[in-house]
Amino acid sequence: MPATDGRAGDPLVAKLSQFTSLSAADVGILEGLCAREERFGAGASIFEEGDAPRSAFVVTRGLACRYRPLPDGRRQILTFLIPGDFSDLHAFLLKAMDHSVGTIIPTRIAAIERDIVLDIVLHRPRLAAALWWSEMQEAAMLRERIVALGRRNARSRVAYLLCELVWRQQAIGMAEDHSIRLPLTQSDLADALGLTAVHVNRVLQRFREDQLISLERRRLTLLNFVRLEALAGLTSNYLQLNSMPAGAVRYFDDLEQPYRRR
Amino acid sequence: MPATDGRAGDPLVAKLSQFTSLSAADVGILEGLCAREERFGAGASIFEEGDAPRSAFVVTRGLACRYRPLPDGRRQILTFLIPGDFSDLHAFLLKAMDHSVGTIIPTRIAAIERDIVLDIVLHRPRLAAALWWSEMQEAAMLRERIVALGRRNARSRVAYLLCELVWRQQAIGMAEDHSIRLPLTQSDLADALGLTAVHVNRVLQRFREDQLISLERRRLTLLNFVRLEALAGLTSNYLQLNSMPAGAVRYFDDLEQPYRRR
């Protein structure tokens, strides 16, 4: 099993493999996509609200977030982007991004050209399906966030976000058991959860008292993930952490045929 | 300009035409998709959390919503589905839906088979682009909801949702100026906005006092949409209500060539 520094295999391949088994050719393509990375420092801006979208991108190392800045200086974090996240597959269809993306820690990003995206969609059905699935996973995370912000109290919200972060890092081999590196400040967490940093602090205090988590030196461990998941109110099929339905598998195998011989 | 009863032209065609001009053939395909509709009464369930996804679908008439039921009986409404909304393009890749869809008023839905979806994606690039765009629009709405629930107070949230509903219905020719039919109860609005029905009521009272809206007999009119939009804090490019970038247009025209001769 992989180590904890994010170097263990390609995180994108690891993530998509949860959904469907990838051929050697597909893996090659994915690794090729991530070959030319761009590096950003901590707290850097990758793009901003209003910018023309350039292309899709993959996070290969580090941690970033999508967010919407508000006129009064506050912000709402929409999603965190971890290694293996393939985003904005179709952003080239838009004239302007409606949100910004910035890094939390030093981060590497590989940009993907429009032509490559379309080539995959048109000629690599199985790979395209895997990318669609990862888009749907991102949409599922947005829906879960809405439920959390709309109908859960602060304790549940914090529990939910910590669980999500751990689960996602488990999926790419960046978690040790239920423990991850968590370089987010309490203020970052608050901006994601619609709370204030002060209140996030008090909730985390309670979680520590209750032996639910340990969090020190930027390392988070879920000590009692059963209780945390219950507190978070997450359903078992969250993140669609299961593979493709059998019918769809057969279907894509058939579609692959014409292209396998190229 | 179309009338107010939702019969004026095909709402799906109207919606996608905002994004790109559609060929007669594409319009024909879209209208064909909506030919076989299924009818549901008010308060009916279209599918439920946990169900295996059947296929994509288009709402042709009525009003429905996606929502997540909570264990304690409450719920969070995620999005409202109005005529012309094409949803779940790729849902066939999942084993189980993570949310439910139910109707508010009598509603008609056209189911779209997986094979038809894939045929469009592979052979009708321009139409596929339009459908991707509508998916991105739905994702943009989810992000906007997160911002509203996370960082805005009750007044702004209500203003935002009313504006969104009016804008969307304008886009499909179902609005008269700034006036729409609004069959939602205050409880529905509350479930979408993370508030209680009682508080939604008080906010709406204030809006009426302040001459911002009129709302009676299920008819909403924005009396001062400038102030409402400001209160809602919406950005001008919300809903990506603008057409495809020129570069993308050329690109898809090229892709169309091989298929135009079929």
Next chain:
DNA sequence: CGAGGAATTGAGTAGGTTCAAGGCCGGTGG
């Protein structure tokens, strides 16, 4: 005309915010 859901109103409460001050910790420069 009656019934039931929806809207409205009031009073008390609570979860989370705001403001402000102090403490910790890691990094930097002398």
Next chain:
DNA sequence: CCACCGGCCTTGAACCTACTCAATTCCTCG
């Protein structure tokens, strides 16, 4: 090696927005 600095975390007290509970009125529809 040590002292300083700045960002982050922590804690307390007052406050406020929105919730809860409950009763009443209004509408719509059969």
